[in-house]
Amino acid sequence: LSIMSHELSTPLTAIREGVSLVLEGEAGATTAEQQRLLKVASDNADRLERLLQKVKWATELTTGQMTLSLGLADAQPLLSDVEQTHRAAAKAKGVELTLIAAAVPLTCPIDRAHLMIALDQVVENALQATPEGGIVSVQGSMTPLGVEIQIVDTGIGIAKEDLPKLFTKFQQLGSQPLDDHHGTGLGLAITKKMVELLNGK
Numbered sequence: 001l002s003i004m005s006h007e008l009s010t011p012l013t014a015i016r017e018g019v020s021l022v023l024e025g026e027a028g029a030t031t032a033e034q035q036r037l038l039k040v041a042s043d044n045a046d047r048l049e050r051l052l053q054k055v056k057w058a059t060e061l062t063t064g065q066m067t068l069s070l071g072l073a074d075a076q077p078l079l080s081d082v083e084q085t086h087r088a089a090a091k092a093k094g095v096e097l098t099l100i101a102a103a104v105p106l107t108c109p110i111d112r113a114h115l116m117i118a119l120d121q122v123v124e125n126a127l128q129a130t131p132e133g134g135i136v137s138v139q140g141s142m143t144p145l146g147v148e149i150q151i152v153d154t155g156i157g158i159a160k161e162d163l164p165k166l167f168t169k170f171q172q173l174g175s176q177p178l179d180d181h182h183g184t185g186l187g188l189a190i191t192k193k194m195v196e197l198l199n200g201k
Contacts, residue, residue: 001055001058001059004055005052005053005055005056005059006056008048008052009049009052012045012048012049012052015041015045016042016045016046016049019038019041019042019045020042022038023035023038023039023042054186054187054190055186057117057186057190057194058169058186058189058190061190061193061194061197062193066114066197068111068114068197068198069111070109070110070111070198070199071109071110071111072107072108072109073107073108073109073110073112074105074106074107075106075107075108075110075115075140075147075149076101076102076105076106076140078110078112078115078116078119079099079106079119079138079139079140079149080099081116082116082119082120082123082138083097083098083099083138085120085123086120086123086124086127089127090127090136093127093130093132094132094133095127095130095131095132095133095134095135095136096134096135096136097123097127097135097136097137097138098135098136098137098138099137099138099139100137100138100139102139102140102141102142104142106140106141106142106147107147108146108147109198109199110198111197111198114194114197114198115194115198117190117194118190118191118194118195118198119138119149119151121187121188121190121191122151122187122188122191123136123138123151124187125187125188126151126152126153126155127153129153129155129156129157130153130154130155130156131155131156134153134154134155135153135154136151136152136153136154136155137150137151137152137153138150138151139151139152146200166188167188167189167191167192168185168189169185169186169189
């Protein structure tokens with residue numbers, strides 16, 4: 001998987017750069033229909049890049065190659081970053097994405113980059129599973145056991161019989177996302193491993 005993702009990344013980079021240059025008019029004028037088709041190609045290249053990144057993370061987590069650097073920090077700014085990262089996608093889908101700020105600093109041992117990866121996976125899933133007019137909220141709180149982060153959505157939900165399969169790699173659950181992006185079944189498996197590396201649950 002590691003070799004495959006690496007080998008695919010090189011031609012993908014060339015494809016993305018070529019499409020981008022044409023979109024920006026560097027290769028001459030384009031019609032509105034050509035712009036539309038190029039945008040579709042660009043969006044799918046971005047989607048493929050995210051897929052390859054997930055394969056890379058899953059491989060590193062499985063083989064123990066991923067290393068984290070934990071340090072005490074406030075997780076609240078990170079939650080704000082996650083909300084801002086997904087704000088445009090939520091707006092485009094007609095979903096309200098809200099951040100509920102904590103009353104106190106959410107100080108805990110974290111690796112900022114890797115916690116961001118984990119949160120991104122969950123928010124991405126929540127947005128995929130939530131129909132237009134729905135709500136996705138991101139909230140952190142301090143509990144007796146430490147920092148708790150909740151990502152809550154008004155989406156299609158998960159069937160009770162699917163819960164034991166939730167964090168299994170390459171697992172597709174019965175309830176499919178509403179936007180036809182069924183994904184790889186890697187996102188939540190990555191999230192679980194990442195959170196466990198952060199000494200969380």
